[in-house]
Amino acid sequence: MAKIVVVKRVLPTHLSILVRVLTAFAGLLVAVLITSSVTGLSFVETLKTAFESFADLNVLRYISVFLPTALGLSIAFNARLWNLGAEGQLVIGAVGATFIALYTPIGKIDFAAPVTALLFASLCGLLWSIPPSLMKLYLGVNEAVVTLLMNYVAYYFTNYLVKGPWRGRGVYGYPTTDLIPDESKIPVVPGYSFSWYIVIIALAFVAIAYLLLYKTRFGIALRALSSSISAVELSGMSSKKLALAAFTFSAALAGFVGGSEILVYHRKLVEGDIVGSGMGFTSIMVAWLGGLNPFGVLAASYYTAALYRLSFALQIGSAAIGDALSKAIVGTLFAATMVAEFVSRYKIVVR
């Protein structure tokens, strides 16, 4: 009787990267093949759409969201702190940025307005993560559950604001605030829908996160936190302070993204689920897809952003394939990358 066993293995790093990249490509080919056979579109045409999605600058619109949020999460996850609240922290960041832009005089000062709004957005995101992290550290409450639930608190809080005290005067009763002043807006690249400022800041975060995690005592201790708290304590660092720092840092990054969503895209506060649109949740997946490594997260957010864009791009054309099929294709691609993940970590042995 043959027995199938899954055995853990360690592939050399370059090989494991190669496996992932190859799977990503293979998955793309399979997805294109499915699409063209289902819709009757030409294979080459579909392939072109797919590759265009990867080459189009508008990928940066989604990278601006996924990259900072997933970077923050990967820092927390490296310390085995399960922050599932990026969505809510992002939404609260958006509230913070709107507050600065719309309800303080700073909102009407060029340059100072977006900078302050983004900083305040980060601060709001950070503050939103304080209750769950304190509950985790001092009361032993599971942070995954609390952060997850606080996403919905953030949604409801935002909805309360836009339907109540913050509802705009010129919006005919729709649940949004008035538009933020022009001085607060961050301009997008003409012909595209992203801002270079946010992209550059996001890329800078990659370097910062890398240095923080791998080149500082803080980062080494942080990563050690997952395996041995006592080792960290013995080295003279407070594990609680460390965890709090990692947790709040990840929330601050999500808050920053929320602020940028308002200043770049919405230009007003809208209902919570429209601000977040689930992108905070997707970022959790991006962080894991990137293996919790800052450069891995960069690649993963690029890949995810391209697929995100692809799900819309595939719909455009004479044979409208609709959202369901395009989501199925994007799902196929994610499944392929997960297979790659599995293959690079385990092997199947038949005995």
Add this chain to the structure above:
Amino acid sequence: MAKTVYGIAIALLVIGIVAGYFIGYYATPKVAAPPQTVTVTAPGAYQTVTMTYTQTVTSAVGVATYTPPAKVKAAFVYVGPVGDYGWSYMHDIGRRVVAELYKDWLETTYVENVQAAQSPAVIDDLVRKGYTVIFTTSFDFMDQTLEKAKEYPNVMFFHCSGYKRAPNMGTYFADLYQIYYLNGLMAGALTKTGKIGYVAAHTIPEVVRHINAFAIGAKEVGEQLGKNITVYVIEIGAWYDPDKAKAAAETLVKQFNVDVLAFTEDSTAIVEYAESLYKQGKEVYVFSHYSPMYEWGPDVVVSGQLVRWEVIYADILAKVKAGIYRPGNLENVDYWYLLNTGAVDLGAHVYPNGTVMRINPKFIPILKNIMVKDVRTGEAMSVYDLVMKRYNEMREAPILESLQGTALTHELESLASVSTGSSHVPAATIAPVFDPFTGPLKGYCIASYSRFCSGKAAGSEVSVKPGERLTHDDLWNMDWFVSWVAFQGKMG
């Protein structure tokens, strides 16, 4: 060693990504106008709000040399899935109709399930793929559409349900208030308890107007039959949420004892709920909304509201093709289409040949047996005849249609008639001879942006003088309920 390989791989990946971007950047054909054209017209001239007409003659770039396109490529951006069987579904029906009708020169596409924050990037994609007419069909897309309209001055944008326009961005809407009124007449005739339930998505002016019109119809008939009509409203805070809609309907039936339901929500949940009650032996009548939902409740659906976006799409696209609409002259294009245009209709079912079942045959004999008077003329007739009479009265307004296409002429829409001075044709009717929103009406404020409620606290009394007919702007800003609407607030 492994570290070096790792480093090299990463470096290559980064180089690859960067190279890919720039190759993509230069390889992708740019349909978009170069950025400098964006600054040609002062931004102030673009930003127009319904109330303040900017009468600038905008000489936008390219208008002088404009030639109508031989082939029109139109794209539709939907907020929901086409399968929602409500809002986006009916827009897509409209798209399908024009795609077939104009197949010689029109190419269409759609993108569904787009959220507000994703819409700018989706519009970029569409423009780059050569679509020159873009319909954005959600209020949520308004500001994003306006920004993209400024960015792409040579692309024509049409935004549904908003109020911001630009030289290359028009607005359009098909409104159902007259249909709600007609359904209200039937609701008032059929209710036994006098208690009617309404599940509202959001209490924005559009929905408030619909609730009021429905309540006005219900009272007009119900009062004559000795019923004390109250319309109980629960707001669910979502356009599409079958679970909440059903829960709200259940609350209305069980706690408020309502026996007729109407709603604004994009699913068949409430119709199915009423049908399930019927199967259990409890009769609660229901009016289907937006799409034809008769099949989900053949025993309980009396009638309903239907929208026909194809009427507006056919008009816009024909004018685009003819060169009447062009980028540069859309600033005052604002469709406000009512029953007289055929863009909305009374009914809950569409037969295979395309004709509409106006009233469920099961209820026709019942409605024919309930006798009332036409409050306007005093003439006695059955409720069925009254509904048909009002339908025809509101349908009969051919001159009105030309006023309903532009923002500038909206102020003339509530004119009952104009005099000609001729002895044989002394006057010509403009607006329908009947409109549900004619005084005397009493109500209470729920917000403060209309001329009735601005500067007043919620709950302040509203009073419309006898004979006064509400104008387009009054309807568009409606922030008050008639006094027999009992607003129960928002469901958590």
